[in-house]
Amino acid sequence: MNGPPAFGREEAQGRAKPHGDFLTTTVRSSNIRFVAAMTNFAATYLRFVWAGLAKHGQTGGIVPSQRFLIATMIAPVPITYGGKLIELGAGTGALTLRLAARCPEARILACEINPTLARELGRNLAAAGFQDRVELFAGPAEDLLSGLGKGGVKKPDFVISGIPLGNLGREKALALILAIRRALGEGGRYIQFQHSLLDRKKIRAWFPNLRTIPVFLNFPPAFVYCARKSKPFGAQAA
Numbered sequence: 001m002n003g004p005p006a007f008g009r010e011e012a013q014g015r016a017k018p019h020g021d022f023l024t025t026t027v028r029s030s031n032i033r034f035v036a037a038m039t040n041f042a043a044t045y046l047r048f049v050w051a052g053l054a055k056h057g058q059t060g061g062i063v064p065s066q067r068f069l070i071a072t073m074i075a076p077v078p079i080t081y082g083g084k085l086i087e088l089g090a091g092t093g094a095l096t097l098r099l100a101a102r103c104p105e106a107r108i109l110a111c112e113i114n115p116t117l118a119r120e121l122g123r124n125l126a127a128a129g130f131q132d133r134v135e136l137f138a139g140p141a142e143d144l145l146s147g148l149g150k151g152g153v154k155k156p157d158f159v160i161s162g163i164p165l166g167n168l169g170r171e172k173a174l175a176l177i178l179a180i181r182r183a184l185g186e187g188g189r190y191i192q193f194q195h196s197l198l199d200r201k202k203i204r205a206w207f208p209n210l211r212t213i214p215v216f217l218n219f220p221p222a223f224v225y226c227a228r229k230s231k232p233f234g235a236q237a238a
């Protein structure tokens with residue numbers, strides 16, 4: 001009855017080293033996972049670079065945002081935040097994935113206009129297991145924002161945006177900023193990054209309560225605008 005232990009016949013016959021085999025198998029499968037993750041990362045990165053080259057005006061950059069910029073963008077969202085937030089111009093999800101990991105209770109609606117990047121974002125969300133908490137809107141932010149808040153649905157507390165405002169033209173940029181203001185709940189935050197200070201005045205026109213944070217450790221360096229929707233002001237209240 002005192003037969004060979006659980007590792008099986010080969011071990012009992014002294015032909016196998018179970019711990020060694022186990023280690024080899026574990027190392028091999030973690031190597032495979034690492035290679036698969038790196039391949040996926042490279043593919044995602046290249047798709048973004050291609051979008052940046054082919055549709056530069058719309059994409060506004062040729063590489064996804066990097067860690068310090070992302071950290072500055074998502075820092076205002078409390079880790080325990082359990083409400084809704086919107087990300088505009090999500091790209092392939094560099095920021096979306098970090099945000100979803102940082103705020104496990106939050107529900108995120110991620111919007112991306114470029115169908116190739118939106119598909120890649122969907123794949124990345126599924127691979128990370130976030131597809132239940134992060135909803136994808138593959139279309140223009142303007143369409144998403146105009147449909148929000150209808151039917152008494154609670155407004156989001158945060159709108160985070162990487163949309164290249166500077167490439168939209170003055171009227172479109174102002175209209176988008178106003179639509180963001182309208183979509184936000186009272187006291188809600190609008191967080192936007194840009195690679196210049198060109199649109200600071202436009203943002204201030206609708207969000208007088210505005211802070212600008214430079215992030216030099218990013219390629220290219222960026223500015224993060226952190227705005228709060230305060231009480232309606234003057235005749236322009238929106």
Ligand SMILES: C[S@@+](CC[C@H](N)C(=O)[O-])C[C@H]1O[C@@H](n2cnc3c(N)ncnc32)[C@H](O)[C@@H]1O
Nearest residue numbers: 059060064065089090091094113114140141162
């Ligand atoms: C500078 S990239 C930022 C991507 C990503 N958030 C990041 O930080 O790496 C801007 C993104 O906004 C998207 N975009 C541009 N105009 C848009 C619009 N009107 N609606 C939705 N997305 C838009 C572009 O396709 C691009 O993926």
